[in-house]
Amino acid sequence: MTISSALAEIQSNIARAAGDDGRLSSDVTLIAVSKKQPDDRIDAALQAGLRIFGENRVQEAQSRWQHRRATHKDLTLHLIGPLQTNKAADAVALFDVIETVDREKLAASLAKEMQKQGRQLDCFVQVNTGDEDQKAGITPDQAVEFVGTCRATYGLNVTGLMCIPPVDEEPAMHFALLKTLAAAAGVSKLSMGMSGDYDTAIRFGATHVRVGSSLFGARPVEA
Numbered sequence: 001m002t003i004s005s006a007l008a009e010i011q012s013n014i015a016r017a018a019g020d021d022g023r024l025s026s027d028v029t030l031i032a033v034s035k036k037q038p039d040d041r042i043d044a045a046l047q048a049g050l051r052i053f054g055e056n057r058v059q060e061a062q063s064r065w066q067h068r069r070a071t072h073k074d075l076t077l078h079l080i081g082p083l084q085t086n087k088a089a090d091a092v093a094l095f096d097v098i099e100t101v102d103r104e105k106l107a108a109s110l111a112k113e114m115q116k117q118g119r120q121l122d123c124f125v126q127v128n129t130g131d132e133d134q135k136a137g138i139t140p141d142q143a144v145e146f147v148g149t150c151r152a153t154y155g156l157n158v159t160g161l162m163c164i165p166p167v168d169e170e171p172a173m174h175f176a177l178l179k180t181l182a183a184a185a186g187v188s189k190l191s192m193g194m195s196g197d198y199d200t201a202i203r204f205g206a207t208h209v210r211v212g213s214s215l216f217g218a219r220p221v222e223a
């Protein structure tokens with residue numbers, strides 16, 4: 001399948017799911033997750049009109065997007081992977097949205113870099129809705145207070161919450177939890193849903209879906 005036909009199919013699924021939730025497709029932002037994808041697919045995605053992309057590693061994103069910024073001024077880049085504080089400067093310089101703010105030390109580093117670079121990025125707080133040891137994200141019971149700290153202590157522009165449900169569980173309850181936490185924290189955006197479950201996520205209120213493989217095709221396996 002070509003990227004433009006996959007995109008058409010995804011857009012119609014988004015419209016249907018948004019309609020089921022009493023919303024418009026324009027209420028849902030599709031983030032094209034371009035990590036690990038080869039250049040020809042990236043260029044096909046740009047050709048198809050996509051401008052909002054998600055990446056999970058800072059260095060890989062720099063090599064894919066820094067030069068394309070010059071020819072595509074209207075790109076919006078979301079960081080959707082864990083961020084180490086020593087990469088905060090590079091992340092603030094490259095990305096437009098940081099979706100993975102999940103601890104105070106990182107909030108402090110991001111705030112300092114945004115100040116230094118004169119760039120105010122939108123941020124999402126990542127919530128570890130499944131309380132998984134190996135997964136990044138603040139625990140659900142600390143999420144509301146942490147959003148407040150990010151705003152009040154660090155001046156971060158937190159606009160939403162993000163989650164990655166456990167692979168072996170029904171995602172719906174995680175989506176519902178994220179929505180409840182967002183309402184309690186006073187943020188309106190919800191980044192949830194990937195290739196396998198973005199339609200479900202939209203029915204639970206997702207405003208941002210992060211779709212990789214069903215748009216670009218399977219990611220090439222690393223050598």
Ligand SMILES: *Cc1c(COP(=O)(O)O)cnc(C)c1O
Binds near residue numbers: 164193195211
């Ligand atoms: C890779 C990734 C995605 C996209 O996954 P697909 O199943 O390929 O759609 C979404 N969100 C995050 C955080 C990811 O790392």
